[in-house]
Amino acid sequence: MCGIVGYAGSQQAVPILLEGLRRLEYRGYDSAGVAVVSGGALAVARSVGKLSSLHDLLARRPLDGQMGLGHTRWATHGGPSEANAHPHVDCAGRIAVIHNGIIENYMALKEALSARGHVFASATDTEVLPHLIEEALAESGVSAPAAAALAEAALADAVRAVLKQVRGAYALAAIWSQAPGVIVAAKKDSPLVVGLGDRENFIASDVPALLKHTRRVVYLEDGESAVMRGDRCAFFDALGLEIKKVPSEISWDSSAAEKGGYRHFMLKEIHEQPRSVENTLRGRLGGLGEETGLTPELLRGVKRVQIVACGTSWHAGIVGKYLLERHAGVSTAVETASEFRYRRPVLEPDTLVIAISQSGETADTLAAVRLAREEGLKVLSIGNTVGAAIPRQADFNFHTFCGPECGVASTKAFAGQLVALSLVALHAGTARGFMPEAQARDWAAELQRLPGLLRRTLALEDKIRAVAAELRAARHVLFIGRGVNYATALEGALKLKEISYIHAEGFAAGEMKHGPLALIDPGMPVVAIATRSDVLEKTLSNIEEAKARGARLIALCTEGDRRLRGMADHILELPPVGEHLSPILNILPLQLLAYHAADLRGCDVDQPRNLAKSVTVE
Numbered sequence: 001m002c003g004i005v006g007y008a009g010s011q012q013a014v015p016i017l018l019e020g021l022r023r024l025e026y027r028g029y030d031s032a033g034v035a036v037v038s039g040g041a042l043a044v045a046r047s048v049g050k051l052s053s054l055h056d057l058l059a060r061r062p063l064d065g066q067m068g069l070g071h072t073r074w075a076t077h078g079g080p081s082e083a084n085a086h087p088h089v090d091c092a093g094r095i096a097v098i099h100n101g102i103i104e105n106y107m108a109l110k111e112a113l114s115a116r117g118h119v120f121a122s123a124t125d126t127e128v129l130p131h132l133i134e135e136a137l138a139e140s141g142v143s144a145p146a147a148a149a150l151a152e153a154a155l156a157d158a159v160r161a162v163l164k165q166v167r168g169a170y171a172l173a174a175i176w177s178q179a180p181g182v183i184v185a186a187k188k189d190s191p192l193v194v195g196l197g198d199r200e201n202f203i204a205s206d207v208p209a210l211l212k213h214t215r216r217v218v219y220l221e222d223g224e225s226a227v228m229r230g231d232r233c234a235f236f237d238a239l240g241l242e243i244k245k246v247p248s249e250i251s252w253d254s255s256a257a258e259k260g261g262y263r264h265f266m267l268k269e270i271h272e273q274p275r276s277v278e279n280t281l282r283g284r285l286g287g288l289g290e291e292t293g294l295t296p297e298l299l300r301g302v303k304r305v306q307i308v309a310c311g312t313s314w315h316a317g318i319v320g321k322y323l324l325e326r327h328a329g330v331s332t333a334v335e336t337a338s339e340f341r342y343r344r345p346v347l348e349p350d351t352l353v354i355a356i357s358q359s360g361e362t363a364d365t366l367a368a369v370r371l372a373r374e375e376g377l378k379v380l381s382i383g384n385t386v387g388a389a390i391p392r393q394a395d396f397n398f399h400t401f402c403g404p405e406c407g408v409a410s411t412k413a414f415a416g417q418l419v420a421l422s423l424v425a426l427h428a429g430t431a432r433g434f435m436p437e438a439q440a441r442d443w444a445a446e447l448q449r450l451p452g453l454l455r456r457t458l459a460l461e462d463k464i465r466a467v468a469a470e471l472r473a474a475r476h477v478l479f480i481g482r483g484v485n486y487a488t489a490l491e492g493a494l495k496l497k498e499i500s501y502i503h504a505e506g507f508a509a510g511e512m513k514h515g516p517l518a519l520i521d522p523g524m525p526v527v528a529i530a531t532r533s534d535v536l537e538k539t540l541s542n543i544e545e546a547k548a549r550g551a552r553l554i555a556l557c558t559e560g561d562r563r564l565r566g567m568a569d570h571i572l573e574l575p576p577v578g579e580h581l582s583p584i585l586n587i588l589p590l591q592l593l594a595y596h597a598a599d600l601r602g603c604d605v606d607q608p609r610n611l612a613k614s615v616t617v618e
């Protein structure tokens with residue numbers, strides 16, 4: 001996610017902005033920039049790459065000013081480049097805007113603005129904002145030079161007027177050379193916090209950027225805005241009415257603040273999943289063609305799909321296979337990229353290769369993509385890192401927009417991949433006439449309910465922590481599931497083994513009799529995924545087989561299903577959801593189970609031994 005910092009006060013702004021952006025580096029970024037207002041003029045400096053590049057640029061060309069904005073960009077629309085770096089400015093170079101989020105209707109806004117003569121310098125969605133503010137200010141009739149209060153009110157009104165035109169998520173700040181000392185900030189579906197100092201005020205996308213200067217903060221709520229100067233800060237609701245906001249006192253240290261108060265990035269990212277799923281879904285329920293190139297025509301022409309991925313992403317691919325075959329009627333194969341790339345696969349024409357990779361840099365997956373392209377096949381990348389090697393090689397890109405995932409163990413990115421695959425199956429199923437319209441409507445409605453269902457599932461954490469205590473001394477744990485939740489079993493096992501170092505294996509529940517049942521020792525933990533499904537009865541039989549041999553059963557079931565009572569030693573009841581979406585919900589308690597077991601064992605949860613976040617070598 002992008003990093004936002006703003007300062008208004010009596011100190012030089014640039015050093016404060018750079019320090020604040022440095023405190024937000026953990027969020028991941030690929031370019032950075034600052035803008036200041038001084039002497040009635042706006043000055044901007046931007047650079048691609050790390051903050052050190054911006055630092056060097058500013059050392060060569062210092063910018064003076066006691067008010068300004070800073071931004072680190074995590075690319076979404078438009079790859080990493082100086083032109084796409086924030087802040088973005090209007091035609092006259094008097095208005096600067098920084099933004100974190102996604103403007104869903106930016107294409108339409110950009111076309112209309114271009115038709116009215118506005119010239120764009122970037123491929124970003126954000127750049128429409130300064131041009132819209134430019135028009136709103138022109139319509140206000142307030143031109144330079146204007147009395148300070150008038151200019152301040154005009155900028156605030158212009159930002160509010162513009163936000164009525166945009167759809168999507170934003171945490172943004174705007175400054176105007178004709179309103180020196182004034183920052184207008186606004187928030188919807190993307191975090192923004194105001195820092196209240198002593199004759200100086202701040203804005204930031206996250207608390208760490210503020211802690212060096214103040215611990216008094218105000219969290220903006222959706223639809224609210226702030227108009228600040230060094231000597232005061234006013235807050236407004238969506239109607240533009242001034243409101244009172246009660247400051248909070250931050251007690252965290254900066255390290256804890258980077259994790260949002262959580263002990264580890266992994267736990268923070270598990271809890272971010274409702275929000276990250278909202279980001280993955282945003283603007284995609286109606287279709288994928290305009291943004292990704294996956295038009296209905298293209299989806300109709302796909303004869304088969306070959307999914308390639310590694311680790312957690314491979315587990316997402318297994319779910320993808322089930323969804324595409326069962327709900328879109330597309331023959332789908334899925335394979336680990338490390339096997340695919342060396343076995344000389346027979347690839348038929350009209351095969352769409354789907355490469356799933358959070359980092360977009362996994363060597364085996366990248367090699368599999370190159371092999372597919374050498375064979376003349378089209379490649380769809382489902383990834384979380386814009387501008388990475390795999391999306392750059394792909395013909396089509398579905399970015400999950402989950403924001404940087406810092407924990408080595410993948411969590412929110414997995415949810416994003418599953419949502420992406422559900423959307424591809426939904427749009428392919430309808431485009432091919434395979435999925436009835438009514439079912440498509442139900443799918444879309446369920447996808448929209450997912451963030452709320454995930455929030456309800458997170459409420460199980462205390463119970464899960466207690467169950468995790470039982471796993472603390474375990475040496476072997478089995479995970480079993482059927483259908484799409486066979487993949488959930490594999491992923492749950494991977495989570496536990498990679499961060500707690502407990503040996504864990506996932507099996508298709510139907511496979512137990514073919515060998516794994518021999519592993520069951522009395523008291524051995526078996527985690528069974530037994531939520532609502534067409535094959536639930538069979539899964540219950542497998543659970544009984546394990547129980548009969550002395551296993552300690554930890555079972556996931558759907559709320560209200562009483563059949564596991566008396567059978568399972570621990571039951572985690574999850575909200576009802578369609579089987580096709582159930583892995584997105586079911587994996588969440590398994591992530592928490594792994595996290596708490598590992599934490600109780602004193603493991604390094606975010607940086608487990610022997611592993612890297614991105615395996616860029618074979």
Ligand code: AGP
Pocket residue numbers: 310311312313356357358359360361362365408409410411498612613614615
């Ligand atoms: C999952 O928790 C691991 N970090 C690992 O299996 C990971 O999923 C795998 O290395 C693939 O990474 P990618 O999604 O970035 O390609």
